[in-house]
Amino acid sequence: MNKHASCIPPEPDTSGPAGIRAVNVAVDLPVWKTFSYRMPDGLAPDMVLGRRVRVPFGKRTANGYAVGITEECEIEGLKDIAAILDAEPLFPMSMVSLFDWVSKFYLCPPGQVLSALLPPGLSPSTHRIARLTEKGKAILESKTKPSNEMEMLEWVGKNPGKKIPWPAPKATSLKSRGLIEIETAHLRKSGAGPLMKSFLRMKDPADLTDIFKTLGPKQLSKRGMDLIRLIYDAGSAPSSDLRRKFGDYLINKWVNKGVLERFEAPFYRRPITGIVRDYPRPEFLFPQQEKSIEGIESLIVRDEFACCMLYGVTGSGKTEIYCRAAEAAIKRGKQVLIMVPEISLATYMEGIFSARIGERTAVYHSGLSEGERYDQWMRISRGEVDLVLGARSALFSPLGRIGLIIVDEEHDPAYKQDSSPRYQGRDTAVMRGKLENAVVILGSGTPSVQSYQNALTGKYSLISMPERVENRPIPQVLLVDMKKIEEGEKDPPLLSPTLLEAMEDNLKKGDQTLLFLNRRGYHRLFLCRACGEILKCPNCDVALTYHLNSRHLICHYCGYSTGGTGRCSACGCEAFKAYGFGTEKLEEEIEARFPGSRTARMDADTTRRRGEALRLLKKFSAGEIDILIGTQMITKGFDFPAVTLVGVVASDLSLGFPDFRAAERTFQLLSQVAGRAGRGEKPGRVIVQTFNPSHYALAAAVGNDYNTFLQKEISLRSSLGYPPFRYMAILRLQGNRKKDTAEIATEISHLIRRYSAGPKSERGELRVLGPVEAPLSKLKGKYRFQIMIKAAHPFIIQGLLKRLIASQKASLNRKGVECTVDMDPYQML
Secondary structure, three states, rough: OOOOOOEEEEEEEEOOOOOOOEEEEEEEOOOOOOEEEEEOOOHHHHHHOOEEEEEEEEOOEEEEEEEEEEEOOOOOOOOEEOOOOOOOOOOOOOHHHHHHHHHOOOOOHHHHHHHHHOOOOOOEEEEEEEEEEEEHHHHHHHOOOOOOHHHHHHHHOOOOOOOOOOOOOHHHHHHOOOOEEEEEEOOOOOOOOOEEEEEEEOOOOOOHHHHHHHHHOOOHHHHHHHHHHHHHHOEEEEEHHHHHHHHHHHHHHHHHOOOEEEEEEOOOOOOOOOOOOOOOOOOOOHHHHHHHHHHHHHOOOOOOOOEEEEEEEEOOOHHHHHHHHHHHHOOOOOOOEEEEOHHHHHHHHHHHHHHHOOOOOEEOOOOOOOOHHHHHHHHHOOOOOOOOOOOOOOOOHOOOOOEEEEEEOOOOHHHEOOOOOEEEEHHHHHHHHHHHEEEEEEEEEEHHHHHHHHHHHHOOOOOEEEEOOHOOOOOOOEEEEEEHHHHOOOOOEEEEEHHHHHHHHHHHHOOOOEEOOOOOEEEEEEEEEOOOOOOOOOOOOOOOOOOOOOEEEEEEOOEEOOOOOOOOOOOOOEEEEEEEOOOHHHHHHHHHHHHOOOOOOOOOOOOOOHHHHHHHHHHHHHHOOOOOEEEEHHHHOOOOEEEEEEEEEOOHHHHOOOOHHHOOOOOOOOHHHHHHOOOOOOEEEEEEEOOOOOHHHHHHHHHHHHHHHHHHHHHHOOOHHOOOOEEEEEEEEOOOOOHHHHHHHHHHHHHHHHHHHHHHHHOOOOEEEEEEEEEEEEEEEEEEEEEEEEEEEHHHHHHHHHOOOOOOHHHHHHHHHEEEEEOOOOOOO
């Protein structure tokens, strides 16, 4: 019988005393404990730890992760590890405590945490294979069995080692009678392993002059000498590259003569490189930059955990601070992790850090192919990298000497994972720094309320950079009240006269314009002319969006698509009217208004193909685009000096979300997109179209007044008991039948309230809201309800929900209801 152990193991003693024979394994199943297994004979702990293993678990086998060793007094009852699946460790033991923290804080079983956070495609697919025994062969020859069993035996005889095509009971029946042997085969996905490539090298590494003398001038042409010299100088070169340059004849000639030889070796797949090719170190820093880097370097030299909030307005020179901090950490023999919120921004920034740090950099994000992610991961794991740059998933890069973590645009909600484990990348980065004694820098021009509050209360140190480099002015921001413009208009305009005039002026000057609209598609919704019913997705409680390029109505949540409006589901009418607009319609409007302009659109539709976002950014950076229309992906930290005008087409969109962070996100989006203007020598201006000009978030963004916004927001959240003053979780329940889902949601909420009504020392100030139908009450065919829980400490929520869900597992399964917990939720829909 397996013995369970804590997911945080004791420090491994790799000297290998006889008593250490048990390995702690986090099994990739929904179980909350790790289990001890006997270590294979003759193997030292470092040949097992950090690797994937195959282990027996109950009546089956399962994949797991070797996360530690245990001194076991009684190992006779332990089961053996069936197989070690990796030749090299996938993660250092220093990261096990981080995985354990993610498991406990975000309520996800430890094995499933590791499975989700390691590169995709590593876990092998498994299937059962069969071979005939001697008895089975004899039966097959005698043909004394029923026809159906003979068919199975014949199939095994013809297909030894292939996947069994029948249900398990049939195969087990043949095995139990000794007719076949069954084994489990492990197949890794083709794209996720090392790529082996053919190379050429010198067969005899003698002196080059001696080689040329031996061959003689009659055998050596100039091209032949160039080929041999290139390989000699490089040590080796890929055969494919040499074939393109010299052709097969010349290569085969020198291979056949014994001068060159072919060999296979792993080849690193290099991701697409960024826009920036050169990023020279400036001769001097501005005073606020000097002060900032001095403060950060003073933290780095201590070799201990510290967290610093770097609050620098857009255009203040934070990127140079990041570069210098990274150089300082690497100089001390440490490794650096830099996180950015978007893949497109990672691609952009990769060129900057490669130019400054050199080849020992890696980029890691979900936009890479499985093979590229595997190669980058293994480069990092082998210690061949000093700096890793990437999006949220880069946080778990296997850096064994991490000394500095930089979270750029720390306020961005993209750092929150929306599938299990639902971790917050910024907060988990802080925890990784704490567990591994690294310095953490949280950088932003619009800090999150939570991070800035931590700085104000002394939990983080605070470094401010309130001015733009070279004392460039903050862009002038103008609010345009669209209510006044739409009065008396039959068809309200997309763009105000003020914005149109500014765009025309910009085109005449040869300057670039950014237009921000955080809604893709052409029409936002269709309304029945007879009864007013909105045309919705049949699977979701969501209006269908019309896309002009595909001529289809599409659900942005489940992907449902239809070519026409059809009939109204409420009254049967076929007449619909389109309302609202997205980036497609805005692009059409711009092309009609300014036919000579070079216009492009950057949203999830235009950047679907790999490398398309990079292509658009390169064109815009090179001045080949006059007007770039985009969703929030253009608001990130790009630096385009020729942009002098930013237009925010519909600034109120994010204010309408049922979310206590709606005002914060609106302020951040407007401030960030405004910060794209005027980053070069010319001043910038920003025009914000709104229907709610008096809202405090808009007023603060227009005035670039973060402190006023913060005071208002903190006051509201404190009085209502929202983060950062309380911890919060949302319990989401979804099922195929609305009634069953509602009933179990009500039952669970009663149980939570019963707990919260207990003695104060036991419940620790727990508040429960709900259950209520989720704002998106139906999604992907599932009916959705949610319960909100707030408490002064996270462990109150975590302990309660973990016990409660376990106790309700049978009821949930019986009614077909799925229950998920989202700690520190960023998505209220």
